[in-house]
Amino acid sequence: MVAGEVGFWVLLALALAARYLLRRRAVSTALLLALPLVDLVILGATVADLRRGAVADWSHGLAACYVGFSAGYGHALVRRADAHAAHRLAGGPRPPRPPKYGRERAAYEWRIFFRTLAAAVITVVLIAGVQALVGDPARTAGLDPWYPRAAAVTGISLLIAASYTVLPTRGKRG
Template sequence: MITWIITAEIAFWIVIIFGLISRYAFKMPKLSIFFFALTPVIDLLLIILTIVDLKRGTPAAISHGIAAIYIGVSIAYGKTMIAWADDKFQQWFLKKPKKIRLTGKEKALHEMNMLARHIIAFVIGACALYGMVILVGTNTDATPLLQIMRIWGIVLVIDVIISLSYVFFPSRK
């Protein structure tokens, strides 16, 4: 299962790179949109492969939980990751100047936005994980899936604390 997750991640970045190359090097914006539109297809394939793997009777494992995290993060942060890659591509290959580092209120707002995305990813991942628990039913031990949820919950609490620190203790220039 972990091989499928790694393959999905590699495929995600390959279609992003192809999208950026077609947009900037070949000046084909419609083709770039096609490549960017493939990213949710990759997520869908990973969901299908995870379900098939569990339906075949494979015991629920941490890798299935990681697949749920990947799907949640990919959906919640996908557009942000593409924008980040677009910005980096322009900096590296088109020599666009770097963005000014955010501080103060702007940094706090950015961190709150990223926290909201993390919460969305958590909810999507949790739904996927609990869907897997229901799917495996009583036929196999779902403990690894629930352990992933607990660990991710701890990570989310840490993210909340760090993100809120930018609100209460804004960074200075």
């Protein structure tokens, strides 16, 4: 799990360095396209570990959660990292900050909610799939706490988005 997380960031850094420092756009694109492979390796290692007889613990659930997060947020995260690299390394414009007030902030929070929802759904589907694939409820019971965790995170994100819609913040007057 840790190696996969480190691998993701190293691969992303190499892709951005290839793009902006070495001016190798094709190499950068190939490296960026390889980012989902990190998720597949993490998921494959998790399934293989459980199929070999391991008892599921928090790390197996975290691996599924990581893959869900990566699927839900990955594109936006890479786009933001690319904008920061373009600014810092290639003299591009400063990336815009998230809006602070009003409808724009509410719309931003709803985009976050839908990414969170996608990540949670993918996490839950992966956990259920791993449990079915392993076929031993006693060994995969350690994954069960991840269902309410995914629901709680999604619920919190929903409350935040709804609060910015119902009670929008306003900029300073003056």
